[in-house]
Amino acid sequence: MIEVQNLTKTYGPTIAVDGISFQIPKGEVVGFLGPNGAGKTTTMRILTCYLPADSGAAQVAGYDTFTEPVEVRRRIGYLPESAPVYAELGIVEYLQFVAEIRGIPKSEREGRIAKAIERTALGPMIHKDIGQLSKGYRQRVGLAATLIHDPEVLVLDEPTTGLDPNQIIEIRQLIREIGREKTVILSTHILPEVEATCDRVLIINQGKIVASGTPAELTRAAEGKVVCRVGFRAEPAMVEPALRAAPGIEEILPLDTGTNGTCRYEISSKEQDVAERVFHLAVGNGWVLNELHTERLSLEQVFTQLTLGDK
Amino acid sequence: MSAIASVAKKEFRAFFQSPIAYVFITLFLVLSLWIFFFLSNFFLVGQSTLRTLFDWIPITFLIFVPAVTMRMWAEEQKLGTAEILLTFPVRDWEVVLGKFLAGLAFLAVAILLTLPLAGTIAWLGNPDDGAVIAGYIGSLFVGATYLAIGLWVSSLTQNQIVAFLISIIICFVLYIVGIPVILASLPDWLVPFVANLSLGSHYDSMGRGVIDSRDILYYVSIIFFFLFLNVQTIASRRWS
Numbered sequence: 364m365i366e367v368q369n370l371t372k373t374y375g376p377t378i379a380v381d382g383i384s385f386q387i388p389k390g391e392v393v394g395f396l397g398p399n400g401a402g403k404t405t406t407m408r409i410l411t412c413y414l415p416a417d418s419g420a421a422q423v424a425g426y427d428t429f430t431e432p433v434e435v436r437r438r439i440g441y442l443p444e445s446a447p448v449y450a451e452l453g454i455v456e457y458l459q460f461v462a463e464i465r466g467i468p469k470s471e472r473e474g475r476i477a478k479a480i481e482r483t484a485l486g487p488m489i490h491k492d493i494g495q496l497s498k499g500y501r502q503r504v505g506l507a508a509t510l511i512h513d514p515e516v517l518v519l520d521e522p523t524t525g526l527d528p529n530q531i532i533e534i535r536q537l538i539r540e541i542g543r544e545k546t547v548i549l550s551t552h553i554l555p556e557v558e559a560t561c562d563r564v565l566i567i568n569q570g571k572i573v574a575s576g577t578p579a580e581l582t583r584a585a586e587g588k589v590v591c592r593v594g595f596r597a598e599p600a601m602v603e604p605a606l607r608a609a610p611g612i613e614e615i616l617p618l619d620t621g622t623n624g625t626c627r628y629e630i631s632s633k634e635q636d637v638a639e640r641v642f643h644l645a646v647g648n649g650w651v652l653n654e655l656h657t658e659r660l661s662l663e664q665v666f667t668q669l670t671l672g673d674k
Numbered sequence: 675m676s677a678i679a680s681v682a683k684k685e686f687r688a689f690f691q692s693p694i695a696y697v698f699i700t701l702f703l704v705l706s707l708w709i710f711f712f713l714s715n716f717f718l719v720g721q722s723t724l725r726t727l728f729d730w731i732p733i734t735f736l737i738f739v740p741a742v743t744m745r746m747w748a749e750e751q752k753l754g755t756a757e758i759l760l761t762f763p764v765r766d767w768e769v770v771l772g773k774f775l776a777g778l779a780f781l782a783v784a785i786l787l788t789l790p791l792a793g794t795i796a797w798l799g800n801p802d803d804g805a806v807i808a809g810y811i812g813s814l815f816v817g818a819t820y821l822a823i824g825l826w827v828s829s830l831t832q833n834q835i836v837a838f839l840i841s842i843i844i845c846f847v848l849y850i851v852g853i854p855v856i857l858a859s860l861p862d863w864l865v866p867f868v869a870n871l872s873l874g875s876h877y878d879s880m881g882r883g884v885i886d887s888r889d890i891l892y893y894v895s896i897i898f899f900f901l902f903l904n905v906q907t908i909a910s911r912r913w914s
Contacts, residue, residue: 411761415912436763443761447754451691452684463680464762492691508758 364389364516364546365410370419372405379405381570382419387563389515392542394561395550398670402570403550404444407518410548411441424515437465440509444520446502450494454485454504457493458511465512479507483537499530506537517541519549523556535560554666568670590631592618593641594654599626602650606630609644611637627654677764681772682779685746689780694741699784702738706788709734722799724792728809732816732849732877739817740841742780743824744834746773747908752832766908770901774818774825781817785810805883812880815893819873820845822900829907848896849873 365387372380380402387393395403408414410421412432420427426434449457458479462472480486483503488496493504502522509517522538523531538560541547551557557564558578566574566581574581595602599620606615611634618627634640638657645652689695706727710716714726750756759769792810795801824841831837850856852872857865869875873896876889 408757413757413761413911433763433765436761439761441758441761443754443757445754447758449684449688449755450753451688456687460680460684461762463683464677464764466676466763 364391364424365548366420366422367406367410368420370406370409370416370421372402372409372414372416378570380409380416383567383570383572384419385565385572385575387546387548389546390542390544392538392547392549392560392562394557394564395548395567396552396554396557396564396666397550397567398552401567401670403567404520406567407441407520407548407550410435411439411518412436413441437512438515440512440514440517442502442505442509442517442519442522445524446505446522448493448501448504451492453492454480454489454496454507457504458508461508462511467512475511475513479510482510482541483507484533498525499527499533502526502530502534503537506534510541515546517545517547517549519547521550521552523551523553531556566666566669573669589633589635589637590629590658591637591641592627592629592654592656592658593652594619594625594627595645595650596625596653597645597648597650598624601648602626602628605644605648606641609640611640625653677762677768678772678775681759681764681769682775685773685776686779689742689776695780698738698741699787702734702784703787705734706730706791710791722795722801724795724801724806724809727788727791728813731809731813732873735813735817735820736842736845736849738784739777739781739820740824740827740838740845742777743821743828743841744838745828746777746825747829747904748831748834748837751829760908767901767905770825770904770908774821774901777821777825778814778818781821782814785813785817802883808880808883808885811885812877815880815890816873816877819848819893819896819900822897822904823848826900826904826907829904845873849877 365385367386368384370380370383371378383402383406395406397403405414409416410423410428412428412435415429420429422428423435424438426438428435449460452460455476458476459472462475467475480489483506485500485503485507488500493501496504502525506519506522509519519538523534526534535556538547538549542560542562549556549560562577564575564578564581565572599617603615603617603620603626606612606628612630612632614631616629618629620626630637630641632640638655641655642652709730710724710727713730716726747756750759760766792801792806795806820841823844824837827841827844828834828837830840849872852869852875857869860868870892876892879886880889
């Protein structure tokens, strides 16, 4: 559905997007994750033909963003950052304008508008001017406008910034729902957001894609390390050397040792089955195992490693 | 085509959604009435003519038109709605033209609201219909020219006040550049060019009731020139 090859965009001396390539198949919800200024917005602007790339190519639904911008835009619903709206227009008036400028035939307009209003639960506000709405409702108006022409692709730039926690949950649910039928790209710098909404994540930093995969894959792949917390009812003096001697265990951090014959450690290993190894070790030595907990690195840790690691 | 119409419709509606439009129309009408009745000594002179009103149009529009155009791009750029507008499946020139037509329609409303004055003189005396019609047409062309300038200036900035002031300056220079004092200070070879560029001299002939194709051509070229600049300015976000 979306194909991007070697996209580069500079603003004067700063490189906003630096040779990005990726593909997004139909029906996938993809999150652009990255710190502010990483190039997320610029990439989206290129995809929506607001800005051209300096080099590289991007195709949306088979149309090139540079040579056929109007065809591309027909197939995209775009919500720019901070969801700008025409405050002086009424909700229905605005949606009517959007339907009109998108060339939806008059006979279909009313139905499309009603459907968009229903999907974004704007019903109770319908008689208000957009300027009178709260931030959350404005965001929904923006979202409703992107849905009017039933686009194949939705591009949402930070769709939840400035919303309160309840509104964030609602918007995320809405995005999930929309994502069942459509290809969605959304950008964010809020980590739980991608975990909650996206099938796949592209982590972007300084104009480059530094990682991509499902949220689970990314967390697992983070340096391939597994952290495991174990507790034994046994003498620390016996346990510790045995753990150190065990193959595959890299680091042992005593958490709590010696009180009433128990001890706890945090061990990290490159082996995915470290927990099993610890179990066998305990059984072999006749220790009682009273805690065994494998921790994955959270997406947050992955993100920090990838975006700050090289500094 | 429908894109132009829908932009124009939305913009035209937006004018009347804010009280500013009503304030400006009122001010324009009060000013016009004052010029018509008092500045021209209408009751003393005893001529049934709108000549003074039309003579002053390039001056009153100097304030009125930039006040109409100042927000048309500046606000879109400030609020970020321009990004929405320009990522619809439309071309930049369609948006520019739509905005221009909306401004023109608004201006036409303001001008039409002075029609009771034409009715008054027709009722009181026997005016020269040709001069009145030519005067109205001339007013619309001057307004359209200022509109194209103001719209372009508005696209250069996010600040309405800056757009307002710079538009006034450019329109004023275009209007005044043909007066003898300025022409006399120019090198000879420039004089015919500058004199022809001046809006003032083209306007005067229409005020006399003469509709000359050269004047029309002048207005149309100036309008196209600034609309072209406007499209280029909007497209300039793409140049880096």
